[in-house]
Amino acid sequence: MDTATVNQKHKEYIFPCVTNYYETPLAIKEGEGLYIRDWEGNKYLDFFGGILTVSIGHCQTEIVEEIQDQIHTLQHSSTLYPNYPMVMLAEKLAQITPGRLRKSFFTNSGTEANETAIVAAQLHTGVKEIIALRHSYHGRSILASNLTGHASWRAAAGTAIPGITHAVSPYCFRCAFGLTYPSCDVRCARDIEELIKTTTSGKIAAFIAEPIQGVGGFITPPKEYFQVAAGIVRKYGGLFISDEVQTGFGRTGTKWFGIEHWGVEPDMMTFAKGLANGSPIGATIATPEVADSFKASSISTFGGNPVSMRAGIATINYMEKHNLPEHVEKVGNYLKDKLLELQDKYSLIGEVRGMGLILGMELVKEKKEPAVNEILQLFENTKKKGLLIGKGGLYGNVVRITPPMTVEKSHIAEAVKILDQSFADI
Numbered sequence: 085m086d087t088a089t090v091n092q093k094h095k096e097y098i099f100p101c102v103t104n105y106y107e108t109p110l111a112i113k114e115g116e117g118l119y120i121r122d123w124e125g126n127k128y129l130d131f132f133g134g135i136l137t138v139s140i141g142h143c144q145t146e147i148v149e150e151i152q153d154q155i156h157t158l159q160h161s162s163t164l165y166p167n168y169p170m171v172m173l174a175e176k177l178a179q180i181t182p183g184r185l186r187k188s189f190f191t192n193s194g195t196e197a198n199e200t201a202i203v204a205a206q207l208h209t210g211v212k213e214i215i216a217l218r219h220s221y222h223g224r225s226i227l228a229s230n231l232t233g234h235a236s237w238r239a240a241a242g243t244a245i246p247g248i249t250h251a252v253s254p255y256c257f258r259c260a261f262g263l264t265y266p267s268c269d270v271r272c273a274r275d276i277e278e279l280i281k282t283t284t285s286g287k288i289a290a291f292i293a294e295p296i297q298g299v300g301g302f303i304t305p306p307k308e309y310f311q312v313a314a315g316i317v318r319k320y321g322g323l324f325i326s327d328e329v330q331t332g333f334g335r336t337g338t339k340w341f342g343i344e345h346w347g348v349e350p351d352m353m354t355f356a357k358g359l360a361n362g363s364p365i366g367a368t369i370a371t372p373e374v375a376d377s378f379k380a381s382s383i384s385t386f387g388g389n390p391v392s393m394r395a396g397i398a399t400i401n402y403m404e405k406h407n408l409p410e411h412v413e414k415v416g417n418y419l420k421d422k423l424l425e426l427q428d429k430y431s432l433i434g435e436v437r438g439m440g441l442i443l444g445m446e447l448v449k450e451k452k453e454p455a456v457n458e459i460l461q462l463f464e465n466t467k468k469k470g471l472l473i474g475k476g477g478l479y480g481n482v483v484r485i486t487p488p489m490t491v492e493k494s495h496i497a498e499a500v501k502i503l504d505q506s507f508a509d510i
């Protein structure tokens with residue numbers, strides 16, 4: 085096989101909405117640890133981890149062994165029969181999540197995890213209305229894309245679900261109110277009260293938000309944002325759902341979950357991506373009383389399948405054994421410092437933001453005009469030199485850097501050198 089054939093077949097047989105990075109898309113053949121290879125044998129350092137999903141390295145031996153063992157034992161049983169790996173992962177999630185979160189529902193994706201959380205909130209409160217954020221991303225189903233705050237990701241389904249209103253994003257670099265933190269007194273959070281009073285029936289089922297907006301370009305809120313926002317939401321009867329699909333499992337450093345940095349206990353959390361290091365998985369965890377409101381029949385055939393569950397348990401065990409949240413803090417600070425040095429050198433880098441190993445660089449020209457063509461050049465340059473990075477933001481002008489959390493300083497030095505040369509070449 086070769087890249088040209090894979091690309092030609094992709095064009096011929098795959099829906100065109102499945103778009104790829106790069107002028108000539110990169111067909112990946114194999115991966116090991118922090119590196120992947122294409123069909124021609126070219127090697128790349130992976131600093132995007134399959135969109136934050138390869139959380140502890142490609143084909144990580146301990147996880148592969150667990151998966152192999154489970155496939156030889158039992159691959160599928162459905163949720164009609166209790167299964168041991170599923171209850172074990174649920175117990176593990178209850179142990180490492182903050183506050184009173186306890187009961188889980190397993191699915192196959194982040195989209196489904198969020199669908200589950202919204203329905204649970206509606207059943208628990210008896211109210212349908214939801215508040216989400218502008219610049220958010222919550223998935224590709226009709227409901228999840230309607231929660232999403234990006235026109236491009238909403239376009240396929242269109243606006244089809246009533247009762248969802250979008251609050252202003254805590255996006256300080258482009259404040260919707262034209263204010264400056266901290267003198268703004270987190271107006272973006274306080275505005276939720278007026279939003280509820282003016283655009284809902286006065287009661288809401290839930291507020292769903294990402295602790296750091298991922299697809300939105302790693303928009304990192306001011307530290308008070310979630311305390312103020314969740315306080316208002318609860319005053320009007322709403323639950324707070326923390327979408328941890330990108331920020332979960334040590335990615336933000338020191339803590340297991342992104343929301344723990346902001347000092348708020350959510351009523352529900354949703355997970356996918358990095359939870360099982362690349363095996364398909366989605367999970368929704370809720371407090372006992374919220375979970376217990378969900379009694380109406382609902383089933384996911386593959387949800388909780390033993391293979392993904394074993395992969396999830398093994399991934400968390402690996403993270404615990406190697407104390408990854410601490411490691412992420414250490415290497416993440418090192419990487420962020422290096423990115424800030426690049427910002428001093430290249431005016432194209434308007435802002436470096438994020439924490440741990442969820443770091444973004446917003447590329448701008450004069451007056452913060454999104455540097456859309458320049459980021460495409462950066463992508464071609466880094467690919468040529470053997471580095472994979474990600475992209476995000478409403479304008480597609482934010483570089484997203486999220487290597488597997490097993491990354492070491494030597495990998496970071498290699499990546500930063502390539503980034504430096506690639507910026508210099510623009």
Ligand code: PMP
Binds near residue numbers: 196198298299356
């Ligand atoms: N929530 C967030 C924050 C996400 O980033 C994503 C995926 N990018 C989703 C939900 C949806 O996950 P999935 O693609 O697994 O459905």
